[in-house]
Amino acid sequence: MVGNIRRYIKIWQLAARMQALRLLTKPTGMFGYAAGKLLRMAFFLVFGLALYQNTAEIAGFSRGELLVCYAFMNAVDVFSQMFFLRGLNSLQRLVQKGDFDTLLVRPMNSLFWVSVCQFDWIDFITIPGAIYYVWYAAQQLEFDPTGFQILLTCAIFLISCATAYGVMLMITAVTFYSEETENLWWTYRDFVFSARNPAPIFPKSVQWTFTYLIPIFAIISFPAYALLGRLSVGLVVWACVAAVLTVTIGLLLWRRGVAKYSSASS
Amino acid sequence: MHGLKKYYLGFRLAFINELIHRMNFLFGILRRVIFSITLVYVFEHIPQGIGVFSSEQLVAYTLVSYVISSLIHVYCMGGISEDIVSGDLTNYLVKPIRFLPYWAARMMATRIILVVTSIVGFLCVWLVSSIPLSSLFIVAHPFQTLVLCLGAIVIVQLIDFLGGMLAFWTTDEHGLQWLLMTAILFLSGALIPITVLPQSVQTALSFTPFPSLVYAPTQMYLGNFDDAAFAHALVIQLAWIFACTIIVVIAWKRGTRSYEAYGR
Numbered sequence: 001m002v003g004n005i006r007r008y009i010k011i012w013q014l015a016a017r018m019q020a021l022r023l024l025t026k027p028t029g030m031f032g033y034a035a036g037k038l039l040r041m042a043f044f045l046v047f048g049l050a051l052y053q054n055t056a057e058i059a060g061f062s063r064g065e066l067l068v069c070y071a072f073m074n075a076v077d078v079f080s081q082m083f084f085l086r087g088l089n090s091l092q093r094l095v096q097k098g099d100f101d102t103l104l105v106r107p108m109n110s111l112f113w114v115s116v117c118q119f120d121w122i123d124f125i126t127i128p129g130a131i132y133y134v135w136y137a138a139q140q141l142e143f144d145p146t147g148f149q150i151l152l153t154c155a156i157f158l159i160s161c162a163t164a165y166g167v168m169l170m171i172t173a174v175t176f177y178s179e180e181t182e183n184l185w186w187t188y189r190d191f192v193f194s195a196r197n198p199a200p201i202f203p204k205s206v207q208w209t210f211t212y213l214i215p216i217f218a219i220i221s222f223p224a225y226a227l228l229g230r231l232s233v234g235l236v237v238w239a240c241v242a243a244v245l246t247v248t249i250g251l252l253l254w255r256r257g258v259a260k261y262s263s264a265s266s
Numbered sequence: 267m268h269g270l271k272k273y274y275l276g277f278r279l280a281f282i283n284e285l286i287h288r289m290n291f292l293f294g295i296l297r298r299v300i301f302s303i304t305l306v307y308v309f310e311h312i313p314q315g316i317g318v319f320s321s322e323q324l325v326a327y328t329l330v331s332y333v334i335s336s337l338i339h340v341y342c343m344g345g346i347s348e349d350i351v352s353g354d355l356t357n358y359l360v361k362p363i364r365f366l367p368y369w370a371a372r373m374m375a376t377r378i379i380l381v382v383t384s385i386v387g388f389l390c391v392w393l394v395s396s397i398p399l400s401s402l403f404i405v406a407h408p409f410q411t412l413v414l415c416l417g418a419i420v421i422v423q424l425i426d427f428l429g430g431m432l433a434f435w436t437t438d439e440h441g442l443q444w445l446l447m448t449a450i451l452f453l454s455g456a457l458i459p460i461t462v463l464p465q466s467v468q469t470a471l472s473f474t475p476f477p478s479l480v481y482a483p484t485q486m487y488l489g490n491f492d493d494a495a496f497a498h499a500l501v502i503q504l505a506w507i508f509a510c511t512i513i514v515v516i517a518w519k520r521g522t523r524s525y526e527a528y529g530r
Contacts, residue, residue, distance in 0.1 A: 032441025036448040043452040050462050054314035183293035190297045194304035201307045 008112060015117035023121050033122045041129055044070055044196070045136075059200040064140030065228055066198065071130075071137035072224035073196035076157065078123050078130045080164040080219075087118035088172040089185055095175050098263045111254055114172070115165070138227070145227050153226040156236070159243045164219045166246025169254055176257030195220040211235075215242040272363050273371040280372035284379050298380075299387040302332040305457065306395045317462040323488070325395045327459055329402060331484045332391055335456045336384035337415060338422050338479050340376050342369045343443045346430025351437055353527030366427055366518065373423065406489030410496045414483040417503035421475050422450065424510035431514075434521030455481025475506040 023030050048070045052063040061069070091114050094100040103110040138145070145153075171188055175181050195216045199207045210216045222239050225231040231239075285291055309316075309324040316324060346369055349355045358365040392399055405411060429446045432439035451457075453476040460468055460481045471477050482499040485491045491499065 026438040026441070028436055029438040029441030032443070032445040034441075036441070036445040039445070039448055039452065046463060046467060047458060050316060050458065050464075051308065051312060053316050053462065055312055058308070059311045178287070178289050180287035180290040183290045183297055187293045187297040187300065190300040194300055197304060197308055201311045 008108070011108060011112075012116060012119075015113075016119040016121075019119050020121050030122060030125075034125050037122065037126045038129055041074055041126070041133060044074070045133065059198050061198045061200075062142065064137065064142060065224075067137035067140050068134075068227055069198055069221060069224040070196050071133040072157070072227070073192070073220045074133055075130045076160050076164060076220055076223060077192060078126055079157075080161050080168070082120045082123035082127075083161075084115055084165050084168055086120045087114050087116060088168045090114075090118060091172050091175050092179070092181055095261070096179050100261065101263045104258075110258070111251075115169070141228075145229070149227055149229055152231070152236070153223050156226045156231070156239055157223040159239050160219045160223050162243040163215055163239070163246050166243065166248075166250040167215070167219065169250030170246065173250065173253035173257040176261050191216045192220055212238070212242075215246065218242045273368060276368045277371040277375045280375035281379065284376055295383045295387060298332070298336065298384070299390050301457070302328055302387070302391045303394050306391055310396065316458075319459060319462060322397050324459070325397050326402060326488060327484060329388060329391055329395065329397075330487050331456050331480050333381070333384045333388055334415060334418075334480050334483050334487070335454075336380040336387075337377055337419055338454065339447075339451060339456070340373055340380060340422075341426050341429070341443075341447060342373050343426050343429030343432075343446070344440075345369065345372075346427065347433030347439050347443070350430070350433035350521075350525065355525065356527045359522070366514070369427075369430075370423055373426070377419070404489075405487055407486055407491070407496065410491075411483055411487045414478075414486050414496070414499060414503065417500065417507065418479045418483055421503060421506050421510060422479055424507065424514050425450070425475070427514050428510070428517060431517045431521050434517070434525060450476060450479060453477075454479040455484065459485070475502075475510070478503045478506060 045067070048067050049063070051058060051066070056062065058066060091100070094103065094114075100110075103113055106113070167188065171181065171184055174184060191210070191214070195210060199211070199217050199221055202210075207217070211218060218235075218239050222231060222235065225235070305328045306325050309321055309328065312324075313321050315321050319327070346366075349358070349365075355365065358368065392402070425446065429439075429443045432442055453460075453471055453474065455477055456479075460471060460477050463471075478499065482491070482503070486496060486499070
């Protein structure tokens with residue numbers, strides 16, 4: 001067991017190093033992606049500030065609270081993209097070309113490779129920006145979060161990343177049933193970007209759907225709510241349940257998808 | 267007229283191609299609606315408005331910019347660069363067909379599909395808003411709006427060509443193309459009127475073609491631009507069309523001169 005874990009850590013390290021080397025051979029592309037991500041980050045900061053030109057509160061959220069929501073959405077997005085998104089998203093290409101065969105014949109878990117072995121160094125570069133964003137937003141709050149709130153935020157943040165992984169795994173599994181899932185990915189991304197806004201701006205039905213049915217708010221808003229002291233015990237429990245449920249369903253769909261997979265190349 | 271048939275065929279092929287993967291197509295419609303609906307919810311929770319814009323004006327802006335954006339956020343730079351990098355450009359160079367106009371014809375098919383589907387999306391976004399539909403169909407300056415929309419399409423198509431032609435000089439073009447598309451999305455006024463952004467950002471944007479793409483046509487449609495503002499926007503668009511055309515022509519000439527396709 002320990003030997004297996006060591007082997008997989010070594011595989012991850014090798015894959016991450018390969019990704020870094022590949023990226024270093026394409027400095028212009030790296031600059032373009034990093035600059036684009038920073039531009040997006042800056043735009044939403046300016047956008048959030050612009051919303052409060054004539055008002056002090058939107059749906060009960062002050063400027064500082066809204067910025068915390070925006071900053072945590074960004075942080076969850078950067079972390080989940082850095083570890084999982086690139087690899088999971090690339091399955092589409094592997095299946096279309098039949099290259100997924102080359103993963104299946106390797107002496108390792110294909111899900112492990114698809115999930116984490118395409119570490120996104122460009123998002124890694126933007127981490128200082130994401131941390132600064134969270135720090136800046138926290139500075140705008142009219143109160144100082146307690147130690148417990150900060151600890152809870154860290155825990156919920158990790159749980160949110162697990163839920164994000166579960167949802168992304170489900171989308172990935174769809175690739176085995178429909179080759180073209182590009183817009184499905186973008187739909188998920190657009191839901192994520194929309195969920196940065198405080199849930200109370202949406203009607204109750206939308207809030208319920210995106211908290212319990214498709215737990216986008218659990219992924220994006222819960223860490224921010226934990227810091228703001230707006231997360232009830234019930235929602236903390238739901239965050240844990242959602243993580244377990246989404247990962248379990250994701251794994252089941254993955255297994256069924258792999259069983260259904262037939263190579264395009266042979 | 268006969269010479270145009272090949273471009274029409276490209277247009278038709280692109281049209282069919284767009285509709286092949288139906289699930290992907292439907293999600294394409296859905297994803298374009300999500301963000302606009304969210305913006306409507308946000309703006310309706312700000313009764314005081316933002317800057318000089320009232321809440322209703324912001325919602326109307328979101329609805330109109332949603333439709334105009336569907337004409338603008340259409341890109342072929344990825345396809346152009348793929349043709350250049352893979353060497354498929356050679357197939358076009360030896361045929362009596364002009365590569366860039368052929369791609370423009372294909373993009374026109376995508377634009378038409380997006381505009382038609384945006385009507386469905388527009389109705390979905392309107393349904394969540396509380397503004398009367400009739401107020402959105404009173405176009406103060408229809409001709410001027412049409413002119414600015416056409417100008418915006420020409421500018422974005424030229425920028426798109428330039429993004430694609432980066433592949434003549436680097437195989438590392440995807441990042442820059444993504445940066446270009448991100449800049450157009452966030453800085454064109456597709457999500458929020460540019461005049462509510464800080465003055466320094468507005469000043470910086472005035473030196474770019476971005477405000478001409480969505481902000482100007484949307485403001486014209488909503489009647490927020492008078493004749494002087496229209497003339498100003500038109501002059502800026504013409505200047506960018508002129509500048510971008512020259513750059514595209516030079517880039518194409520130099521690019522095809524340096525283009526090499528091994529094994530062909």
